[in-house]
Amino acid sequence: MFICEGMAVSAADATFAPFSFERRDPLPHDVDIAIQYCGVCHSDLHQARNEWGNTKYPCIPGHEIVGFVERVGAEVTKFKVGDKVGVGCIVNSCRTCDNCRRGLENYCLNGMTGTYNAPDKETGPGRWTFGGYSRRVVVNDEHVLRVPDNLDLAATAPLLCAGITTYSPLRHWKAGPGVKVGVVGLGGLGHMAVKIAHAMGADVSMITTSAGKAADARHLGADHVILSKDQEQMDKAAMSLDLIIDTVSAPHDINAYLRMLRTDGALVQVGLPIEPLPVKVRSLIYMRKTFAGSMIGGIPETQEMLDFCGEHNIVSDIELIRPDQIDMAYERMLKSDVKYRFVIDWAHA
Ligand code: NAP
Ligand code: ZN
Ligand code: ZN
Secondary structure, three states, X not given: OEEEEEEXXXXXXXXXXXXXXXXXXXXXXXXXEEXXXXXXXXXXXXXXXXXXXXXXXXXXXXXXEEEEEEXXXXXXXXXXXXXXXXXXXXXXXXXXXXXXXXXXXXHOOOOOEEOOOOEOOOOOOOOEOOOOOEOEEEEEHHHOEEOOOOXXXXXXXXXXXXXXXXXXXXXXXXXXXXXXXXXXXXXXXXXXXXXXXXXXXXXXXXXXXXXXXXXXXXXXXXXXXXXXXXXXXXXXXXXXXXXXXXXXXXXXXXXXXXXXXXXXXXXXXXXXXXXXXXXXXXXXXXXXXXEEEOOOOOHHHHHHHHHHHHHHOOOXXXXXXXXXXXXXXXXXXXXXXXXXXXXXXXXXX
């Protein structure tokens, strides 16, 4: 075991404070990573504040991790000291179930191990995983990703969650040339969805509550911007989209967005509000529409996404913060005031 410094919350209403804890020394298949940057995802906020009701305290969030390999276990061959690597939302999975064998570790039938707030099977009973709001992380080598050399390291961090969470449904529902894709919510996930869908060749509509984000949306790759608070614009966009990726973190009227789908269109929910989202069946049945969900992505697809971003030179638009600014970042995130991902700078802290 070694001592690692991080930033933790001790209760749902607590603010972040420095916290030292033990991490395991690398097992034969582990990689010990010196974290340089970690993105701040809205899921971190939901978890830190126990909005999903399952938080174990102290809690150290963070699952958009990039850094350099510091040490490797005796049997690691894929990585060596100094390699530029990433870790997303998954640090372990059973590797034997049907889903793991298909590269869908995110849907591991025996329960994947989340990067934070999950029972840590390898370190031992009673221990929970701690995420990337810390200086180091030790991860099984099959769950470590290679970061393309040409990408800026800090701006790559958000790809590990925001990138894969939007890439996976865009691929699954076949975004590409001739496909009209709508993205709801221009935050961390939304801005990655716009960039990736644009790079895939789709026609992209940004659907936002924030009139002030229209110019940014176009700059990020949106072909059209629809202000969801303007009923006239929403009416005009009715039945115009094939696929909608909904990244909204708060309760909202899903039926208003289902109305925007064409025949056989799908609305994929990736945002995870606490309350149920009531769906009018009428919104679905008339034009054989689908209301679906998607959660992050498997390890092979996460590597595919990173390589795709490397080829297309896609990174996140980020605002670097110090570890002691996490609470401020959360408050701004709640006001939809994020351009477009906060990233904790451990390299200079
Ligand atoms: P974020 O950066 O805070 O962005 C959310 C955006 O949603 C806001 O910027 C805002 O965009 C829009 N929004 C907020 N409140 C709204 C409301 N009441 N009505 C309509 N739009 C609203 O959050 P994020 O990090 O992208 O995460 C978004 C959600 O995805 C969170 O719930 C998170 O837990 C979840 N998530 C899910 C997965 C998964 O695997 N499925 C992975 C990561 C995160 P505008 O200003 O443009 O309206
Ligand atoms: Zn996330
Ligand atoms: Zn499995």
